[in-house]
Amino acid sequence: MIATKPLHIGITCYPTVGGSGILASALGEELARRGHEVHFISYERPFRMPAGAPRLHFHPVVINDYELFKYPDYTLPLSVKMAEVSRDCGLDVLHVHYAVPHATAAILAGSMMAEENRPRVVTTLHGTDTTLLGRDPGYGPAIRHALMRSDAVTAVSAWLRDETRRLLGIVRPIEVIHNFFDPRAPRRSRAEMRAELGIDADEAMVLHLSNLRPVKRIGLLLAAAARIQPRESFKLVILAGTDFAPFVDDVRRLGLTDRVVVREKVTDVEDYLQAADLGLFTSESESFCLSLLEAMCFGCPSVSTAVGGIPEVVTAGESGLLVAADADAIARGVESLIADPVRRAALGQAARRRAVGKFSAAAIVPHYEELYRRVCVGS
């Protein structure tokens, strides 16, 4: 029966700026558009979740501040809310994005329910839940347990699947379902954006967007920018998911004050992406790099460190440049593309074709739907 009717899907993710929450919100939106009932369960409304869209619901998790607790607990109220929504809304599937603590809460929610009524748990690994927390002896065993108990586990790249197996010693199947991105139409024109950002006609707009966590190596990003010659050939626009203040001194020290433009907590990323000439990513580890894909969707090629799952997203030399994690190598890569608009355009077109062909909602969302049907039928 379940094979033909729309599904009732619970989605839990971090609602704040970050790749896993962005992906989960986009997935929920796409699933609702395809006729499924989608219930987000989190402590806040995911920041890219549209308001008032049909079949999209939000259930907040309320956390009380008990004096007894030195550290507030989120996992238990989340699991109680998951069980409540599962019962009240007849959820078929609980799809959790980022294992900690969401997968543990989902397993606990299921064990509060009768086996025949419990939703199937699908856990999607996004990166640091394996590469950082998976290594931590205070988390590793709990993550391993939740993954073993999930009805299905997916990873956003083959690299992350292999890392999960290696770091957590997991032998169960982990399916690779790559990330997707379908941009919204920009609201402001390229010319408007470039004027607003102060990009001159003879300057290339180099774009970096991230949450600035240590893994993004903002120090390396700025060091590389300081080596780009001629220095008047570009401006580096940074869309910062968090406060940029800790890096302001570095910008000054490197003599980049007139080269770096920062915008914080931007939601209309498409406006900026369409105005950019190239993306720049200097991460130490990246299971996929959703921002890189966002740039590709706008025909914007990137220079990026060749780490983690990034080589699955970009074909080196065809749809972007992959370089060593060295400020000079990164600067030379950026310079080569600034100086050669014809090559830049060719890489950008190939990047766009690859993004649309392999990493669009149309290409990826059916894999999740098929997985949901499969775990439900198996129950």
Ligand code: GMT
């Ligand atoms: O990039 C971040 O630090 C945020 C993090 C998250 O979980 O929100 O991103 C991870 O998930 C994204 C979506 O799947 C991936 O595109 C990022 O590569 C991944 N980050 C890391 O692996 C460091």
